[in-house]
Amino acid sequence: MTGKRLGRREFLRLMAGAAAGGALAACTPQVVKETVIVEKPVKETVVVEKPVEKVVKETVVVEATRAPSKEKVTLTWAWWGSIAHVKGAMAKVRPFLERYPHAEVAPMYMASDEYDTKIMTMFAGGSAPDVIMVKAQFAPDWYHRGLAVQLDPLLEADPNADRTDWLESLLPYATVDGKLYGLPYSAGPMIWQYNTELAAASGVPTPLEYYERGEWTYDTVIDWSIANTRAEDNIYAWDAWYNEDLWMPLAWSNGGEFFNDDETECLVDSGPWVDAIQYVVDLRYKYEVLPPPGGSKEMGLNFRAGNIAAMGSYPQQPYWRAISMGGYQAVQPCYVAAGSLGPKCLFKSDSHCTSTQTQDVELSYELTKALCGPEGERINQEVMGYIFPATRQNFEDPEYKAMAFWDQDIQFISNEEHGHLVPITRKIPWAEMKAIWRQYTDEAWVQKISPAECCASIAADINTLLKESA
Amino acid sequence: MLFQLPEGLAEAVNPREDLSYEYTLFGKGHTKVLKRSRIRKREYASALLFLAPWIIGFVVFEIGPLLASGTISFFKWDLIGDPRWAGLANYEELFTRDALFWQSFKVTTIYSLSSIPLRLALALLVALLMNQKVPGIAAFRTIFYMPSVVSGVVMAMIWFWVFNSRFGILNHFLGLMGIDGPNWLMDTKWVMPAFVVMSLWSIGAPMITFLAGLQGVPQELYDAASVDGAGRWRVFWSVTWPLLTPVVFFNLVTGVISSFQTFTASYVMTEGGPANSTLFYVLYLYRNAFKVFRMGKACAMAWILFVLVLVLTTLMFKSSPLWVFYETEVEGRR
Numbered sequence: 001m002t003g004k005r006l007g008r009r010e011f012l013r014l015m016a017g018a019a020a021g022g023a024l025a026a027c028t029p030q031v032v033k034e035t036v037i038v039e040k041p042v043k044e045t046v047v048v049e050k051p052v053e054k055v056v057k058e059t060v061v062v063e064a065t066r067a068p069s070k071e072k073v074t075l076t077w078a079w080w081g082s083i084a085h086v087k088g089a090m091a092k093v094r095p096f097l098e099r100y101p102h103a104e105v106a107p108m109y110m111a112s113d114e115y116d117t118k119i120m121t122m123f124a125g126g127s128a129p130d131v132i133m134v135k136a137q138f139a140p141d142w143y144h145r146g147l148a149v150q151l152d153p154l155l156e157a158d159p160n161a162d163r164t165d166w167l168e169s170l171l172p173y174a175t176v177d178g179k180l181y182g183l184p185y186s187a188g189p190m191i192w193q194y195n196t197e198l199a200a201a202s203g204v205p206t207p208l209e210y211y212e213r214g215e216w217t218y219d220t221v222i223d224w225s226i227a228n229t230r231a232e233d234n235i236y237a238w239d240a241w242y243n244e245d246l247w248m249p250l251a252w253s254n255g256g257e258f259f260n261d262d263e264t265e266c267l268v269d270s271g272p273w274v275d276a277i278q279y280v281v282d283l284r285y286k287y288e289v290l291p292p293p294g295g296s297k298e299m300g301l302n303f304r305a306g307n308i309a310a311m312g313s314y315p316q317q318p319y320w321r322a323i324s325m326g327g328y329q330a331v332q333p334c335y336v337a338a339g340s341l342g343p344k345c346l347f348k349s350d351s352h353c354t355s356t357q358t359q360d361v362e363l364s365y366e367l368t369k370a371l372c373g374p375e376g377e378r379i380n381q382e383v384m385g386y387i388f389p390a391t392r393q394n395f396e397d398p399e400y401k402a403m404a405f406w407d408q409d410i411q412f413i414s415n416e417e418h419g420h421l422v423p424i425t426r427k428i429p430w431a432e433m434k435a436i437w438r439q440y441t442d443e444a445w446v447q448k449i450s451p452a453e454c455c456a457s458i459a460a461d462i463n464t465l466l467k468e469s470a
Numbered sequence: 471m472l473f474q475l476p477e478g479l480a481e482a483v484n485p486r487e488d489l490s491y492e493y494t495l496f497g498k499g500h501t502k503v504l505k506r507s508r509i510r511k512r513e514y515a516s517a518l519l520f521l522a523p524w525i526i527g528f529v530v531f532e533i534g535p536l537l538a539s540g541t542i543s544f545f546k547w548d549l550i551g552d553p554r555w556a557g558l559a560n561y562e563e564l565f566t567r568d569a570l571f572w573q574s575f576k577v578t579t580i581y582s583l584s585s586i587p588l589r590l591a592l593a594l595l596v597a598l599l600m601n602q603k604v605p606g607i608a609a610f611r612t613i614f615y616m617p618s619v620v621s622g623v624v625m626a627m628i629w630f631w632v633f634n635s636r637f638g639i640l641n642h643f644l645g646l647m648g649i650d651g652p653n654w655l656m657d658t659k660w661v662m663p664a665f666v667v668m669s670l671w672s673i674g675a676p677m678i679t680f681l682a683g684l685q686g687v688p689q690e691l692y693d694a695a696s697v698d699g700a701g702r703w704r705v706f707w708s709v710t711w712p713l714l715t716p717v718v719f720f721n722l723v724t725g726v727i728s729s730f731q732t733f734t735a736s737y738v739m740t741e742g743g744p745a746n747s748t749l750f751y752v753l754y755l756y757r758n759a760f761k762v763f764r765m766g767k768a769c770a771m772a773w774i775l776f777v778l779v780l781v782l783t784t785l786m787f788k789s790s791p792l793w794v795f796y797e798t799e800v801e802g803r804r
Binding site: 009012013016017019022116117120121123124145147234292302307429431432435439442443445446448 | 516519520522523548549550551570635636653656657658743744745746757760761762763764
């Protein structure tokens, strides 16, 4: 090195060059090479002996890549919910962690509203979680797009589990083209809940009393609603009817079908659907038992404040009271009113899946099973005080049937004839269908268009999408 | 081909004796290219080196995505699967078959036409007040500016409750005056006025620029006007306003650009309702991109917005000689 001093300009030039080099390095794709000791793919011959009803011994060849037992694996698990759910959720993971000491589980819980957006963008970015909770309405679309590992081979190779462990009526939510991609996680029928104090003060039978007499119909709903509305005191019978979870059952229980059998035509442009929307519009403008249109943000607040007598929801009664309703006790579930088909109850089931971008298929499958199996359900009951039975084992256990939110629901979710709450089709993303029916029902709720025009527009737009998807 | 100019000519063309120039002639056009000296070359190299981090970031994070979105707008792509070539189908669908596209454009235009003049007028009025020499004026300036530093989501949630028809303070105060307040956010007639009122809360940024402009008006002009006996309105119209027009122009351009990008308030407060009466353009773009995953259509919307804002900005710049007065101009305002 010479005795030449580093001038100010030279120094600044060097710093700029270093900064430019740093910026370039930061912009280049991270190519991380890891040396991973992986066992060679193992071909196993597994003889699965089925219980009595299945006498065929099946030989299943399973080819899987396993991480060595000592290598630490951190599985990310994405689910929607709130911080209040974490305690129960991580308790369900504990037995899995004991069985697989080299595994860690990193939960990614997020708000419900943007859950689908976040998961899809993570898939697009190649950073999808290992295990993902899938909402019922997204399941057909996501599973059809190949976001989840098919579970049939894994289940068939598993001596400790079988697809019959889960309620048959719930499997369609996790099945596409006959292939199982997820395990049912929770099941819940759509119900209504009412404020017992307001209902007692109204002077008419409560919805539950009407139901037990077999008189809970759409006509008696109107009678009950009028009796429970005091507009001068800002008290209304219902709120947030604009949510499709509430008006769609009205159509279904009157025989309305969303699609024809082969899902080539949307049938919303028909009597039961027009009647359902007309019914809601009449509740607002003819009988005035609904407040002016309000967003669902206010629903829980209005119910807790005693401003509305009833609302629709899912029967997570103890949880609902404890968490969503701030411990509010004057809540009693009842069924959606019976239409011409009788008390047809609609239900849905979320599921969990192993993502195709998982780092370890088998370990992720084991975690999925731990979250969705009977053991996980029982832990949830012990820790959180509620259970959503999706497994046959817990479903048939009298002790857990009694604890399952409301035992009368059991008969509905076990019977597929009662119908699925969300229109299940893999041909059009649910979000796109929802955008369409929201667009037109929003206009119907403010009487910008008639119910008939609303249904005709929904059917027309969805049929256009069906044609494009064909 | 290099050659030396005759000495006298070289000196006439190149007055700087410390620099030497070499000239080349290329082809029939006799294009002369000056080959700069070593010092000038080094200076350019240093400048580029210092600018490199920004240039790299700009290219990678701005130009790259810009070009990518332009390309994607000609495809149908759902973010997960393979993009499919669609040509102009996305644009055609937007212009001819998508009623919500025109609804979102209408909502955004109405909002812009309503809120921009009101915001500018109110910001100017407040700036005139803040330009007074009274004790504690700095505190008042801070108070008026503070809403501008509140995040959009927080602001939206605050106003969501202010406008609540049953529990909101606005209807409460209206009730005290005997007025039955409307259901601001759920009534198609009142929701847009509610959004415009909300936009007036965050006038801090234009207010500050107006204040800076006001304080840049030379005092001697006011003194001269006072000597000539001009009243307050005359002083404002003949002295203050002309010198403030550059700031007005700046605030107008930035106001138009930002109003066409309104998103947060409608996303948080109304989700585009009721009945799509607050379905702003960018909200609809977001829905297409991240709710129904129609990336091609969303990118087409983004480019349409870009062209629209570019056209509007160009028109404003073209109109500026008619009404914007710069002190450095030789000719005054017409």
